Amino acid sequence: MNAPDAALICRALGDTNRLQIVELLTNGEQCACKLLEHFSITQPTLSHHIKILSECGLLDSRREGVRTFYSLNCETLREFRKYIAALECSC
Amino acid sequence: MNAPDAALICRALGDTNRLQIVELLTNGEQCACKLLEHFSITQPTLSHHIKILSECGLLDSRREGVRTFYSLNCETLREFRKYIAALECSC
DNA sequence: CCGCTAAATAGATGGCCGTCTATAAAAATT
């Protein structure tokens, strides 16, 4: 992963609500309706945040009837963790 | 480190120029005049980016005569790496 | 077919962001 891609992901994670969405999905997939319960934002705003996280490859989605379940994209997350882990102090 | 603090740092790293500043400082401290050579932005813009990185605790500074040398704050960086490393896929 | 639930889209709004030019401040040198 290079700097522009990593910056894109950082920007996506640079909002407390979105970072908490990722934290929640750490425990496994959840539908948007369940995610919404954890926040004090409207449904369209949550949908907007989900879109931003999806567009940079952090989220996968799976439809099941009327619900859509979202989960973390393991590969993108792994590459991003690797990039951040490489940012080490020289001391 | 909690979500709001991590989001603040992510926002600071969510710009390619700023992420590259951090990458450069991985190799040790540098003065702003040296950092500037690596970018195609003006000096005030670089100063602005440095300020944002400093305000979230990522950068330390040390003055030496007319120059100011910037370096990574090891502790902040370590805590942030730890936070990101904890964002793991459930699969 | 209708109504209900879940999610996305459209459009608006206020605010923050990245960048610039111009200027100031601080330190060293002549």
Add this chain to the structure above:
DNA sequence: AATTTTTATAGACGGCCATCTATTTAGCGG
């Protein structure tokens, strides 16, 4: 004291962002 170098600050501007309300789309059950 004047000049040069390095960095910070002020102010402006265009654009993007987070959020909202209103509406639409999609699937399911009666």
